Amino acid sequence: xxxxxxxPAAGEPGPPLLSSSDGFILVDPAKFPTAFVQDVDISITGxxxxxxxxxxxxxxxxxxxxxxxxDKPVRYTLPTQDRMIPPTTQRFMATRAGAKVVELQSSHxxxxxHSKDVAAFIEGVATGGG
Numbered sequence: 678x679x680x681x682x683x684x685p686a687a688g689e690p691g692p693p694l695l696s697s698s699d700g701f702i703l704v705d706p707a708k709f710p711t712a713f714v715q716d717v718d719i720s721i722t723g724x725x726x727x728x729x730x731x732x733x734x735x736x737x738x739x740x741x742x743x744x745x746x747x748d749k750p751v752r753y754t755l756p757t758q759d760r761m762i763p764p765t766t767q768r769f770m771a772t773r774a775g776a777k778v779v780e781l782q783s784s785h786x787x788x789x790x791h792s793k794d795v796a797a798f799i800e801g802v803a804t805g806g807g
Contacts, residue, residue, distance in 0.1 A: 680738070689763035701731035704761070712760045714786040721789075746774035752802045754795060756783035 684691075693708035704713055709726035753776035755767050762785065771778045779798055783791045 684766070686763055686765040689765060690760050691763075692761045696734070697731065700734050702734055703729050703731045712785075714784050714789060715760065716758065716784045716790040717786065746776070751776035752798070753778045754787055754798050755780045756785060756787045757781065758783055759785045761785040 690712070693705040693712050694702045695705050696702045704726070706726040706729070709729070710717075710719055710722035714722045714725065751771070751774045753767075753771040753774070755764060755771060755778050757764050757780050759767065768778075779794075781787050781791050781794055783794075788795045
């Protein structure tokens with residue numbers, strides 16, 4: 678997924694990730710508000726930018742040998758304004774998985790900027806209607 682997500686289609690921005698020599702990455706704090714959560718108030722996103730914890734590349738680069746989407750129904754929220762994982766890439770992943778897709782006019786952090794829509798999506802899936 679990491680390899681796919683960080684290889685944007687032509688005309689789409691890639692994620693502004695910073696890496697360290699010890700195998701960790703994070704979103705560039707200076708670009709975080711406009712790349713990760715551009716549809717959320719800067720008073721919140723500014724804090725998020727400096728409070729983020731680095732994550733290990735090993736966690737996101739591991740190759741999977743089994744994938745649940747090959748055997749189970751898949752639902753997918755696709756944030757159409759995502760600047761971290763390009764929407765074109767997400768559509769490819771959702772289509773490959775045979776997912777039922779719900780698009781949200783949202784940044785990468787749809788759960789924050791469109792929390793009611795995301796909650797309704799989860800509720801719909803949990804009750805069999807999504």
